[in-house]
Every structure is written in structure tokens, then in C-alpha cells.
Amino acid sequence: MTLIDRLRSFAAQAFGMTSDGKADTGTDEALAAIALLVHVARADGTLAPAEAERLSRLVQGRYAETRNQADALIARAAAFDAETRDMADLVEMMGHGADHEERLRLVAMAWSLATADGAVHEFEEALVYRLGTLLGLTEDEVGRARTDMPATA
Template identity: 60%
Template sequence: MSLIARLRAYAADAFGLAATEEVAVDDQHLAATALLVHVARVDGTLAPSEAERLARLVRGRYAATEAESRALIARASAMDAATRDVAQLVEMIGRETDETARAGLLAMAWSIAGADGHVDEFEEALVWRLGRLLGLDEPAIAFARAQGLTGRETGPAPIA
């Protein structure tokens, strides 16, 4: 059984999802959502505003319905918990993804980090590191930060 299949089974069991509720999800979308989950949880608390922003962004980009969004976030949460380093998730997204899409994902990460009105030092360090792992330079990371923290992360879908 592959790691992805095991994570899907774990999430279905942990969150009470029936196998028929599982929707096929692109591995890149799952990895991107797991990165966003990691950002939301890095400061040790998942504020309601962060959870809402995460759900809204996932529903807008990777899931068509609220139920699909919840299922994807549950699977991504399990994947994040099973992943030792965010670099593994970034590898799943791949550098062949265009720079605009990678910058869009980073803007989403900044948006989630700032959803509770404050970007703490752990969130700041993590999202900057994600930007570097995604192959973005400092100006691109700063631009994504400005977009995400001002609520303009609603550009093109980050991962095709």
C-alpha cells in the first residue's frame, strides 16, 4: 500500500469518512493543501479564523464543494502529520510547476498565516522557508507576502 493510500485510509478512519465520500485528488493538490495545513498549525494553535481561511482557499482552488474541501483538508492533515519535513511536500508539488502557480501557493500560505491578525515568528520563518523551497527569490517572496497579507491571494489557481 502506498504512503498516499495509507494516509487516505488513516484520514477516512480518523475523521469518520466513508470510502464512497473519497474524491480523487491530484497529489500536487493534496501536497499543497498539506503545506497550508502545516502553516495554519505551526504556531501551536489553529485559530478559527485560520481554519475558516484554509477551508475557503481550499474550496476555491482544489475542491468544488464544502464536503470535498473538508475531506481534502482531513487527508492533508493526516499527510502533514505523517511528513517529517515540509521539503517532502514541496517535492511533491515539483519545480516544473510554473512560478506564478508557486507564488500563488505562497500567497495563500501568507494569507493563512495572517488570518488571525498576527504573523508570529514561527509562521514568518516557515513561510519564508517555503518560498525558498518553492524556488522563489526574495522579491517574489516579499510580493507574495504583500498579496497574501492584504487579502489578494485570490489570483490564478496555484497548482494546475
């Protein structure tokens, strides 16, 4: 059983996913994307109130209709992130179906989270650049995504 298969099996058991591997609210890909955002939000070792608020608004704006749905997805994604050893595993869970614009949007959301507390720490910056690289974006694209942060930020 591959690592991805084990992660999917864990997700099915831990997060109430259906037998076909889809989450009740959202897809595997969405859960992995939210887990990546949680990972970035916690990059400096803490989830500050401003980061938690921004994360909730970003998830509600993109993956959920209501605040309660967003918070439930974030809780599931946070547990998923805690069980995952590396961001690369989460990127792999997203699959290769995400188009270029979706990958850029995810990096812009990550930048938005990194700036939520008023300062981008060196570790957060390196993490967002690594995320962009794992998503197949160039350094220039990752840098430009910083100026294209979502309006909900």
C-alpha cells in the same frame, strides 16, 4: 525505496488513492500543496478558528468545488502533514511541474493563512519564507506575495 516512494505508498494506503498514485479528489500535487498550507496554518502550534475558516475557503477556491470537498481534502492533507517530517518532503511531492505563477500563488495563500488570526508570528513568517525558498522563489518574490494574498482571504 526512496522517501518519496514511501510517502506515496503511505498516501495510497491512508488516503484512498488509486493504484496509479492519484487521489480520488485531486492529485498528489494538490494534496501536498494543501498539506503545506495546513503546515503553515498550524505553525504557531494551534489551528485557530479563523485559520481553519480561511484554510477551508482557500482550498475551496482553488482545489475543491464545495465546502464538503474542501474539508475532506483538508482532513486528508492534515493527516498527510502529520506523517511527514519536513516541509521539504511535501515540496518534493508537488514535483517540479508547478509553474512559477502556481508557486507564487501557493506562497500568497500561505501568507493569507499566517495573517488569518490577525498577527504574523515570527515563526510563521520564517516558515513562509522557508516555503518560498524551497519552491525556488527569491526573498523579494516571497515578500511581494504577502501583498498579493488571495481575494478569498
